[in-house]
Each structure stands twice: as C-alpha cells, then as structure tokens.
Amino acid sequence: MSAKKYLVLAEGNSGDAHYGKTMRGIVDYAPDPVVAILDSMRAGESYREVPIVGSVEEALPLGPTVAAVGVATQGGRFPPAWRELLKACIRAGLxxxxxxxxxxxxxxxLVELAQRHGVELRDLRxxxxxxxxxxGENLRVPAKIVLTVGSDCAIGKKTVAVELDRAARARGLRSVFVPTGQTGIAIAGWGIxxxxxxxxxxxGAAERLVVEGAARGGELLWVEGQGSLAHxxxxxxxxxxxxxxxxxxYVLVHRAGATHVEGYPDHPLPTLRELIELHERASLRLRPARVAAVALHTGSLDEAAARAAIHAVEDETGLPTGDPVRLGAERLLDAVLDRVAE
Amino acid sequence: MSAKKYLVLAEGNSGDAHYGKTMRGIVDYAPDPVVAILDSMRAGESYREVPIVGSVEEALPLGPTVAAVGVATQGGRFPPAWRELLKACIRAGLxxxxxxxxxxxxxxxLVELAQRHGVELRDLRxxxxxxxxxxGENLRVPAKIVLTVGSDCAIGKKTVAVELDRAARARGLRSVFVPTGQTGIAIAGWGIxxxxxxxxxxxGAAERLVVEGAARGGELLWVEGQGSLAHxxxxxxxxxxxxxxxxxxYVLVHRAGATHVEGYPDHPLPTLRELIELHERASLRLRPARVAAVALHTGSLDEAAARAAIHAVEDETGLPTGDPVRLGAERLLDAVLDRVAE
Structure with a gap:
C-alpha cells in the first residue's frame, strides 16, 4: 500500500484555535503529508500551504488515503451533520x-459501510x-520525565512537548515524545x-505511557500535558x-495575556506564581517536581510585544521563559536539562 | 415482591477495612436488612450481629433476595474464584x-444464566x-455543598458524609447525602x-450529582469524597x-496516626496542614472553599487515646476535630454550618 496521505476533516472549525487544534497538530507535526483540509466555510483558502476544500469529492484528485477527524468537540461527540461527511469519506474509499x-x-x-467499501475505521481515543x-513502575522508569502543564486547554502543551523533543533529538539526546491525547497519537502513531x-x-494509563516511552529508547521523555489544574x-x-x-x-505553558479560562468567561485564572506553587505542592511526595521553565504562547502578539511579554513573565516567575514555536526551544531545553540533572 | 434482603458477598475480605469496605457500608447504613455475610474464611463468626456464612447454600434459609458484591478489588476486577460464587447466587435465584x-x-x-433463572443483574458502577x-450549573445549585476529602482512600469519607447528613436531618435541616461510589449508591439507591x-x-458527572441532590430537596448536600489529592x-x-x-x-478525613498511603508504603502522607492548604489552593477560583473541620478515624485507638489524638489534631490544624462515628457528629456539623453560613 502507498504511504498515508491525509484529508483532514475540519468542517466549520479550520479557523478555530481550540476546536481545530487536531487539524493543526496533524498538519504541523504528523510525519505523513496532508493533501487537503475539508472546511466548506473556508474552501479556496489554505493553511500552511495545504489547500482547504469544500467537499470530499473536491479532495479526491489530490490522492488522500485517510480521512482524519481534525476537530475536537465539547464532550467529544459528533455533530449530526458529521455523519454524512464520514459516510462520504467511506464511500470514497478512505x-x-x-x-x-x-x-x-x-x-x-459506519462499520457496515466500511466493510462494504473495504476501508478501515480507527478510534485513536x-x-x-x-x-x-x-x-509503582512509573517511579522506576530509567528516564528523566518532563510533563507539560498549563493554565488552560488548547494553549500548546502538546506543541511545546513536541518542539522540546525535536530540539533534544537534534542535540543527539535519546528523547521521546509521549502522546496522551488524540492529536499526539495521530502525530506519533502510539499512545493512550x-x-x-x-x-x-x-x-495507571499515564504510568504505562512513560514505561513505554522508556521502552522505546527514551532517556528523556516529554509527556504531552492535558487540561489544567485550574480548569x-x-x-x-x-x-x-x-x-x-x-x-x-514541569514546563508550564501559558497564553500571553490570558486572564480567564477559555470558554468559561466567569472563571478567572490563578496568577502564574500561584499555578507554579500549586503544581509543585500537588506533586507526589515521593517524586517532588519543580517547574523548570515557562513556555509562553505569543501567537497573537507582534514580535516586539512577544519579547516584552516573555520578559514580563520571566520577571514575574523568576523562571526561564520563551516561546519555543516562535523563537526556538533551546533556552527552555537548557533550563529543563539543568533542572533534571539536579 | 417482598422487601430487599441482602446476602453480602465478602469472600476472603470480611475482616479487611479496605477491601471489605463495601460490605461494611451496606451492613452499617443500607436501609434494607442484611441477613448474612458470605466469607468462608470466617464462617461462624458475625459482624454487627449479622451471621457470617461459608456458602450460598448456608445463607438461603435466612431468606436473602439479593446478593451484593461486598468487596472492592484493586483495579475493580473479579478474582477468578468469584465467578463460581456469582453463578451459585444466580442459580439460587438471587x-x-x-x-x-x-x-x-x-x-x-452470567447474563445467560440470569435469564435462565429469572434474576436481575445490576452494575452499580x-x-x-x-x-x-x-x-456551569454546579455553581448555580440552590444548596450549600460540602465535600468530604481526605488523606487516603478507605478511611471513612463516605461514612463521615452519611453521619453528618443524618445529624443534619435530625436537626430538621433539608439535608441530602450525595453518593459518588459503589457503596454510597448501594446505601442511597441513586448516584454515579x-x-x-x-x-x-x-x-460533569459530579456536577450532575449535586444538581440531582438539590432536585431531591437538598438545601445542604453532603458529597461523598473519593480518593485523595495525595494518593x-x-x-x-x-x-x-x-x-x-x-x-x-470541605471536611477533611484522616486516620489517626497514619503516616503513609495505605498499600503504598513508599509514599509518605503530607502533613494535615499541607493537605488543608493544598485543597484550599486547588479549589475553583470562582468557588473558593475552606476546610471547615477534621473528621478523625480513631477506630484503632482506645477512648482515651482517641480523645488525645483529636486534641492533637485540633492543635495542629486549628480546626474543630472529632470522630463522628465514635463520638457523634454534632461538633463537626456546627463547624460546617458556621462555615457555609459565612
């Protein structure tokens, strides 16, 4: 069979940082190419040079082999209109x-239809x-383990782990990204x-993941964080x-300027200092962990404002701070390696 | 149909405070009577005047209608020997x-066997x-909500909630116990x-439970706690x-003298002051909650030692402390009512 080529289904959400985050993760980081994104609201546009199409039919000439559901939904259920979309993909042999x-x-x-058309259905979750x-095996894993945590959902905890893993591997370290969510699994091809x-x-599931990360040769594991203690x-x-x-x-991830939980406008965020202290206090007594660095998501700021925001967070927290997507992961990687060497 | 009469299955565990806690909860608090406990290791003994029998056959003359699995197992799976026990109950018409x-x-x-014998199977979990x-409905529930938290599992968080609910109802308050676990559900007949x-x-499940507690007429809800932030x-x-x-x-529950997590001898417990601070810091910013009182499980101490332990915890934490099972719930109830009235 030919290599995997993705059609990423992002109907109605390709422009949404939260609900479209799986689409973005696959486009940005999956090892296999994305030939098209489906979102009839934005057909004709593109994301990272990948064309956005309006229908499955329109995508077929581009040669996709797999349709990946590229949205997250509140509660994780399919909106009714999606059934037709999934059926169209199956009928098209994806x-x-x-x-x-x-x-x-x-x-x-869907199972019956897939059998009829000879295609495979996979539930990553x-x-x-x-x-x-x-x-207790988690405490005996022969690796240094780093978890990304954060002030909210959908602010880049996975991306920061992926970027730090890349930077560590570029330095020749035996580093492994440990996926804990649907997009991470799509990117890495394993995980829970x-x-x-x-x-x-x-x-128990988290323990199994770090055990497997070490078994895959990781001496340095970057565990994809989920949610937030403040959520x-x-x-x-x-x-x-x-x-x-x-x-x-830990590496603490935060979106520059955020003051409330996204989608929960009544819920104020704790300060970064409070969040750092909460994570450190809540750690296992047997494995006390400290926040080694702050990764600041500065995507909504221009470069000067981003650098100013990074300095402000560094002053506020006393921790090395950077935006690994925008400015490179080296500084944060140094800070983490210093911390885990202690 | 006649009223429910329990045979509680506690094979191998009727003497174990942790793994036999469901048995104890049903015997102590369920509204329907327990006619026998099954544990072949302790046949001939009794618990709270309920006879312990060695086999299903031995229990039948006592007229049980329902066999309740009265053990918790690590991981929640059935040991292989239990299949035969369950089948014997089904064959006996329970x-x-x-x-x-x-x-x-x-x-x-089991489903096929149950159909054949005309009995019902129920999974409380x-x-x-x-x-x-x-x-967000949890924040609009028209009731004062109290959650029992603790330093460990199986130390009485459910029992403390049940005892405080009883004491509150005895004072004429519109109080409801909110069950969040298998034994609580067996006791109260509802819950998740x-x-x-x-x-x-x-x-989301926890939210639904407090909404239902208020819908059941509760103006004061006692939510059964689970696990521990330190577990x-x-x-x-x-x-x-x-x-x-x-x-x-919150009401913080602790077993007098415990220094480590039960079953995890490498894991030291935080101090009570640390635990109190951790719970208060981890509360929702929009609903900051304080620990109102400490419920101390003194079951392993004689009365003088129990009273001394209670005083010591009161000194250590600065909070009203008591053992509601042994010494009555009034003092803790007063402390909670003072706190939620603020």
Whole structure:
C-alpha cells in the first residue's frame, strides 16, 4: 500500500484555535503529508500551504488515503451533520481516523459501510481494555520525565512537548515524545488518550505511557500535558496525569495575556506564581517536581510585544521563559536539562 | 415482591477495612436488612450481629433476595474464584448487585444464566451513557455543598458524609447525602460512581450529582469524597470531584496516626496542614472553599487515646476535630454550618 496521505476533516472549525487544534497538530507535526483540509466555510483558502476544500469529492484528485477527524468537540461527540461527511469519506474509499469520544468503530451503520467499501475505521481515543491502577513502575522508569502543564486547554502543551523533543533529538539526546491525547497519537502513531480512560485507571494509563516511552529508547521523555489544574472541567485529567507519569520536572505553558479560562468567561485564572506553587505542592511526595521553565504562547502578539511579554513573565516567575514555536526551544531545553540533572 | 434482603458477598475480605469496605457500608447504613455475610474464611463468626456464612447454600434459609458484591478489588476486577460464587447466587435465584469495574451485565455467561433463572443483574458502577463536561450549573445549585476529602482512600469519607447528613436531618435541616461510589449508591439507591466515568466527564458527572441532590430537596448536600489529592493512583478522581461538585466547604478525613498511603508504603502522607492548604489552593477560583473541620478515624485507638489524638489534631490544624462515628457528629456539623453560613 502507498504511504498515508491525509484529508483532514475540519468542517466549520479550520479557523478555530481550540476546536481545530487536531487539524493543526496533524498538519504541523504528523510525519505523513496532508493533501487537503475539508472546511466548506473556508474552501479556496489554505493553511500552511495545504489547500482547504469544500467537499470530499473536491479532495479526491489530490490522492488522500485517510480521512482524519481534525476537530475536537465539547464532550467529544459528533455533530449530526458529521455523519454524512464520514459516510462520504467511506464511500470514497478512505480509511477514517477519529479521536472523538464517540467511537466510530462501535457505530453499526459506519462499520457496515466500511466493510462494504473495504476501508478501515480507527478510534485513536479508544483506550486499551486491560488498564488498571499504577504499580509503582512509573517511579522506576530509567528516564528523566518532563510533563507539560498549563493554565488552560488548547494553549500548546502538546506543541511545546513536541518542539522540546525535536530540539533534544537534534542535540543527539535519546528523547521521546509521549502522546496522551488524540492529536499526539495521530502525530506519533502510539499512545493512550488519557481523557478517555475511566477515572480510576487514569494514573495507571499515564504510568504505562512513560514505561513505554522508556521502552522505546527514551532517556528523556516529554509527556504531552492535558487540561489544567485550574480548569473547571478537565482538572481531574491533569491531576491523574501528574501523578501517574511521575515527572521530574514541569514546563508550564501559558497564553500571553490570558486572564480567564477559555470558554468559561466567569472563571478567572490563578496568577502564574500561584499555578507554579500549586503544581509543585500537588506533586507526589515521593517524586517532588519543580517547574523548570515557562513556555509562553505569543501567537497573537507582534514580535516586539512577544519579547516584552516573555520578559514580563520571566520577571514575574523568576523562571526561564520563551516561546519555543516562535523563537526556538533551546533556552527552555537548557533550563529543563539543568533542572533534571539536579 | 417482598422487601430487599441482602446476602453480602465478602469472600476472603470480611475482616479487611479496605477491601471489605463495601460490605461494611451496606451492613452499617443500607436501609434494607442484611441477613448474612458470605466469607468462608470466617464462617461462624458475625459482624454487627449479622451471621457470617461459608456458602450460598448456608445463607438461603435466612431468606436473602439479593446478593451484593461486598468487596472492592484493586483495579475493580473479579478474582477468578468469584465467578463460581456469582453463578451459585444466580442459580439460587438471587438478584446480583456489583460495584466493580468489570460489569456483570456485560458478561455473556452470567447474563445467560440470569435469564435462565429469572434474576436481575445490576452494575452499580455503570455510568449513565449521556454524560459530558460540566455546564456551569454546579455553581448555580440552590444548596450549600460540602465535600468530604481526605488523606487516603478507605478511611471513612463516605461514612463521615452519611453521619453528618443524618445529624443534619435530625436537626430538621433539608439535608441530602450525595453518593459518588459503589457503596454510597448501594446505601442511597441513586448516584454515579465517578471513578468509573471517563476522565473527561468526571467533573460533569459530579456536577450532575449535586444538581440531582438539590432536585431531591437538598438545601445542604453532603458529597461523598473519593480518593485523595495525595494518593498516587486516585488523585485525579479527587480533583475532578472537587471541581465538578463545586463545594462551599470541605471536611477533611484522616486516620489517626497514619503516616503513609495505605498499600503504598513508599509514599509518605503530607502533613494535615499541607493537605488543608493544598485543597484550599486547588479549589475553583470562582468557588473558593475552606476546610471547615477534621473528621478523625480513631477506630484503632482506645477512648482515651482517641480523645488525645483529636486534641492533637485540633492543635495542629486549628480546626474543630472529632470522630463522628465514635463520638457523634454534632461538633463537626456546627463547624460546617458556621462555615457555609459565612
């Protein structure tokens, strides 16, 4: 079979930083090429030189082999209109990959259609069925473990982990990115979506991921963070991941200027100093971890304002701060390596 | 049909405070009577005047109608020997209630056997299938919400909530116990086992429970706590419950003299002052909650030592402290009512 070529389905969301984040992650970081993005609202435009098309038919001449669901939805369910889109992809002979909570592999109509058209359905968020509680192996993993945490969802915790892993590998370090969510899994080709695991086994799933990261040769593991301790919906996921992955250090990710939880305008964010202290206090007593650096998402600022924001956060927190996407990951990587060497 | 009469299955665990805690909860607090406990290791003994029997056959003359799985297992799965026990109950015409993660209603052999014998299987830990993230309704619930939190699992967070609810009702308050786990559900006849919910919907499930508690007439809700922020396996459940149930106050539960997490001898507990500070810092900014009182589990101490331990904790924390099971819940109830009235 020829290599994987993606059609990324982002209907209605290709321009949305939050709900379109899976699309962006696949386009920006997946090893296989994206030949088209589907979003009828923005057909004719492009994202990172990938054309945006208005229908499955329009994408077919570009030769996609896999349709990847490139949106996150509140609650992880498919909007009704999406059924028709998925069926059109299956009828066009494309495999379908989804990271939503509503599993396509358990939908009788889609399964039947896929069998008829000889295509494969894959649920990236479907957890292994043999998970349990942690065994303590997380604390014996022969690697230094770094977890990205943050002030909110969808601010770049995955991207920061991916960029730091890249920078570490460029230096010749045995570094591995450890995916914990749908987009990370799409990028790396392995992983467990910890937010889809039953709460009791959340830490056990995180433990299994760092054990596997080390088994894949990682002496330095960058664990993709999820949610935020300050988030009214997803803080439990964050906490379970913090204890189960047993990091030696954190990188705190924040969007420059954000004052409230995105989508929850009543919920003010703690200050960065409060967040740093909360993570350090909430760490396992047996594996006390410190925040080594702050990664600031400055995408909405011009370069001068971005540099000013970085300096302001550095002053506020006393920690090395940078925007690894915009300005390179070296400074943050140095800070983390110093911290985990202690 | 005649009223429910329980045979509580506690094979191998009736003497174990942790793994037998469901048995104890049902015997101590369920509204329906327990006619026998099954544990072949302790047949002939009794617990709270309920006879312990060695086999299902031995229990039948006592007239049970329902066999309740009265153990918690690490990971929530059935030890292989239990299959035979469950089948014996079904063959004897008993309905079966289980709170383990491994669902008896999804086991083809047990389902077929139950149909053949005309009995019902019930999975208390099976979550509703329409859960999602919180909507913000938790912050608009017209009730004062109190969550029990603690230094560890299986130290009495449920019992403290049940005792405080009883004491509040005895004073004529419109008080409701809100069950969040298998035993609580067995006791109260409603609820969601939040540890069996997928992590993303944990806070949403907790929100639904406090909304329902108020709909059941509660102006004062006692939410059964789960796990501990200090627990290496279950901290995620605790955190999601803290944010999703949006309490106005906490009662911190601790076992007198405990220094390490039970079953995790390498994991030291934080001090009570650290735990109090951690819970208060981790609360939602929009619903800052304080620890109103400490409930000390003094079951292993004689009365003089219990009173001394209570005074010591009161000195250490500066908070009203008591053992509501042993010495009555009035003092703690006063402290909580003072706190939520502020």
């Amino acid at each position: 495999d379908v990959e989804s990271g939503l909570h509503e599993f396509i592999t358990e939908d009788p109509e 479907k957890p292994p069925d043999d998970l349990s509680v942690p065994t 979506a910890v937010d889809a695991v039953i709460s009791d086994f959340l830490a 009214p919906a997803y803080s439990g996921v964050t906490m379970g991941l913090m204890h189960g992955s047993a990091p030696h250090a | 309905d079966v209630e289980s709170g383990l993660h491994e669902f008896i209603t999804e086991d083809p052999e 099976k979550p509703p299938d329409d859960l999602s993230v919180p909507t 086992a939040v540890d069996a919910v997928i992590s993303d919907f944990l806070a 290496p396996a279950y901290s995620g459940v605790t955190m999601g419950l803290m944010h999703g149930s949006a309490p106005h106050a």
